[in-house]
Amino acid sequence: MNERLKLIVSSSPHVHSPDSIPRVMWTVVAMLVPATLVSVYFFGLPALLTVALSMIGCVVVEALLAKLFKKPIVIRDGAAAVTGILLALNLPANAPWWMILIGCVVAIGLGKMVYGGLGQNIFNPALVARVFLLISFPVQMTSWPAPKPLLGSAATDAVTAATPLGMVKEAAMLGKPIGSLDLPGWTDMAVGYMGGSLGEISAIALLLGALFLLYKGYITWHTPVSFIGSVVVLGQVFHWINPDLYPSGSFHLVAGGLLLGALFMATDMVTSPITGKGQLIFGLGCGVITVVIRLWGGYPEGVSFAILLMNAFVPIIDRYTVPKKFGFTPPEKGEEEAA
Amino acid sequence: MIGRMFRGGVHPPEKKLSADVPVKPLPVPEQVIVPLSMHIGAPAKPVVQGGDEVKLGQLIAESSGFVSANIHSPVSGVVRTIEPRDHPLGRKLPCFVIDNDGKDDAVEFTPLGDWPTAEPKALIEAIHAAGIVGMGGATFPTHVKLSPPPQFPIDTVIANGVECEPYLTSDHRLMLEHPDRVLEGLRIVMRVLGLDKGFIGIEQNKPDAIALMREKVADHPGVEVLALPVRYPQGAEKQLIYAATKREIPSGGLPMNVGCLVQNVGTLAAIRDAVVEGKPLVERIVTVTGEAVAQPVNLLVRLGTPIRLLIEAAGGATVPTAKVISGGPMMGLAQYTDQTPVIKGSSGLLVLGPEQAPVIEAGPCIRCGACVRGCPMGLQPTELARLVQNDDFAAAEAWGVLDCIECGSCAFGCPAHIKLVHWIRFGKAEVMARRKKG
Amino acid sequence: MLTAILTLTGVGLVAAIGLGIASRVFAVQVDPLVEQVAELVPGVNCGACGNASCNAYAEMLVAGTAGIDECTVMSDEARAKIAEILNIEFTKTDKPTAVVLCQGTTAHIQLKYHYDGVPSCRAAQLVAEGYTGCDYGCLGLGDCERVCPFDAIHVVDGLAVVDEEKCTACGKCVDVCPRNIIELHTTNQRVHVLCSSQDKGKIVRGVCDVGCIACRKCVKVCPVEAIEFKDNLARIITEKCIQCGACARACPTGSILDQGGPHYIAKINDNCTGCTLCARKCPAGAISGEKKLLHVVDEKKCVRCHVCYDVCNFEAIALVDEQGQEMIAPKPKKKKKKAAAPQGAAS
């Protein structure tokens, strides 16, 4: 061996799993592709343009801000791309281009870079942008184009369509029973044949992507299960109490952004609790707030608000869900006697 | 008496490249470098000087305190000098430099005779005299471990044949080639502690060793083979005891706190040799492996042999060497020179090329929790690293930084490539220094 | 109107009485002195005095359990004021400053191995005792920089450099340095051995251009025996050093730094009255001459300490450079030292 050649010396361990931040992030992007494709199928080219503009916008904004704040530009890690695609999937397909760009600036700027960049933000950047846009431009954010499948004929000739959750909310305002509404069928909703934001319409496509992430270990089951579980159970309980006023649990499951939120946004590693126990509490909180807003709030949909609110609780949850350290339990009873 | 699987842990690729390569002895080198510190505790005190002639197996340094160990000459020849040389621990420490005369002229070994009837004290004395230390890597003097204070009676002894570190196969080969030496050593330890039951823990990725041991225990009454699930760090003392007995060593405690004692299988074989043959510890099996050597091998090596010769025996490096590691990839010590010698705790020598040991800059923590899920001690490595990074050592101590066993599970799985173990080791060192200051 | 006034008065009265009673019941004694002193202490909570906070130090001061010199950060004015408040003695101290005893910038040193670890000196020290070829030199990962509350120490080209203006000698960098190469020296001491290596010269040469190679030339050249030699390393004994800088000029590797310069050779002119004072004071024995006759300086022996210049009462000694050019004119007769005195000019 050549003495001139310096050996690398580091602390153990000397081997590493193949996981890396870019790998995690780009996998998440890839797993959102099915949902994106479904939205393109139903909403056509505008959907694709929205996704593309949002992703490019977020990446460019991140690069510019990194330069401004004199930080290394790390857009290749894919985090900005994830934010971009998630933001797009939270917008209606006909969102005006300027609104998308404002969203990108808010998401990356206010949501992430001011906190110091990746890993340091408190709130999910895409959701910060979505809620910001929802409050600032309520009209543009809530006029949904009617779904028109590429193949086959459209169910209506209408240009715009209300989301199922929007219909339910309106009915509640007017005092009409839910039964009298012309809601899309459950299978249609599961496939994605309904009005709504790009990414939230197809429950099946979202589940497919999330199952792969679960298999890879990039998300854990805790948050989705407790989030979705609590929404469905709570929703069903109120449905039993008053079926005219409150929709069923299965409706809650597929209508609106529950799956997108629970599978892809509440599971955002940076802004969710670090332990399984914490994630269960986090998901439960998200679920309860979602149901409360959906049933009694001013907005038809509460997933974004719920996740954002629970993001604020994460530091407190983390503080009180520290795992049990090894070596801090006495031996079990039988053992103690034996010893 | 089967325990449970510990929480956490990871599955690094096993890469046991040399699992099927029988152990072969490495020719004795012309010069050996024998450090005075090949064990935890006080360095041994030399009893020979530069210029003295020594025989193979002759005592050249004696233990100099309660926690210390004897050292014997691994060759016959002349002591050239005692001077600081590069030590596997990464600094220069006093070493014997002995020129080999090539005769392997040995001192006469005095076996203890019939050990099953011998007094435990005599057995411990024989082990002490042979300079035996923990050969799994911790190098704790064995005779001290075998003399627990009376308030901590030992009721369970476990032979550690888990070898959960990737790449390493020295214990595996030992169990395959010398099962009786291992088992007899275990029975000697049982005799010392007055026990009639002992376990030998082996990971299920070594089915041949498990089968062979199950067959052999027929000749060794009281020994039971535990086939343990494959998950790193199954071979860590605390996790092994938990797996075998469901007992958790309390924070800051030792195995004896829960009435257990763990010995590496290599140590047991050495104990048997010391008692049955009167032979001191002067050689050991070392796995020389890694993608960067031509032919991964298991070698029987005299202590004090420079690792450069081991790499040559494995066919030399095939690519420019990036990293040379004494021990396994998860907990081993990276070497900055190939001049360091083999010592009593050198279980393996891992040579990695640039492809296996890339230098990757750490990214920001994305709080994915992989380290928390991977930690077998239930700690939060990312939080510890963050606190240490910000010099908040008091908080790090409160979060249990001292409980870390440095197994590397956290850093192995970290997608941001944060050097969690390094931060934590830094925190531990600072906390200990502060404690000393008072 | 009257009801309004009465109501307001009534409410006020009830509140006042309530508070009056409460102030009796919940009375807490606070020494007013503590507050006064607390306002004068620096308030940066650096911990150099060994107390948890500046407030705690203030309390200790008032209680008399801490000395006023224990805080190195405080300005002399603040010290004087506190001394006045507490009616205690106070004398001005020499301002100490941190000195990094190493000159091994990246360009000067060899590395032992390629370090792949976390950016902290203390952590790097745990990996095979640090990655610099020299086991004693600055690692340059900036633990001192991060710990300094005054932004007074920075790593430049892999070496920590102290900003004397900002340094308050709080000692945090001294504590944090894993190689213990930062020391506190008074600013009067201008000559330093900027090397900490205890290795033999041969080893030092192999790893560093600017290290002490234990040649002992400085020891030989020092006129006042102010350099001791221990562990292959020269050390200046501050109490004996006369700041002449001879050692720095003699050092072949430049590992002794003289910040007190420039130093010049003494030259005696015709004003000399032969009083012999300079000859007696010269530590190097470089001045010779009979009583009442003109004295002469042996240029080769002169260590440029300027002692003769300082003691001469007859405007007879000038300071010149190697070429003989007069750099500093003789000190005017029988007047007290002016600002142009060499020590002053140096700084």
Next chain:
Amino acid sequence: MTGLLLLAVSAVLVNNFVLARFLGICPFLGVSKKIETAVGMGMAVIFVMTVAGVVTWLLYNYVLFPLDLVYLQTIVFILVIASLVQFVEMVIQKVSPVLYQALGIYLPLITTNCAVLGVAVLNVQNEHSFAEMLVFSFSAALGFTLALVLFAGIRERIEFNDVPESLKGTAIALITAGLLSLAFMGFAGLVK
């Protein structure tokens, strides 16, 4: 009963004093660096607000209103609140010097805290009954505490963050408060 519950929910979440009404921002920013002090401050505010609510309500309904002195409302309320805060300060200084130190200047600042005066005035404005007043005052303070503790948790987490130089300190705290407020907007319309 439902009315009172709604009132409580409204005061805690929908019309949160800090995040929706933007009252009491000073202590919200000042005493939210550590969770422990935030909890202490929250307790002090809960106490002061509830007691101030009761006293001012009694004064208004049994003294000022019958005597036709409603125009003295503000000055009387401030007088009462100021005395109460003084009282709390003395108690805390005696009982918990650590908390007293940590709260520092912000404790006397409760006096001029618009949140406390706000509670008193809102009670009068909305013509709350005694029970309503009690629930409202308490839940308003609870909402304040909730916001404070949440915010303290967030600030503890971002303490070591690599925040751009120009945004360090209060700037980032205000941005965070804004985002928190954004999240609380979700409760809008929950209670009319």
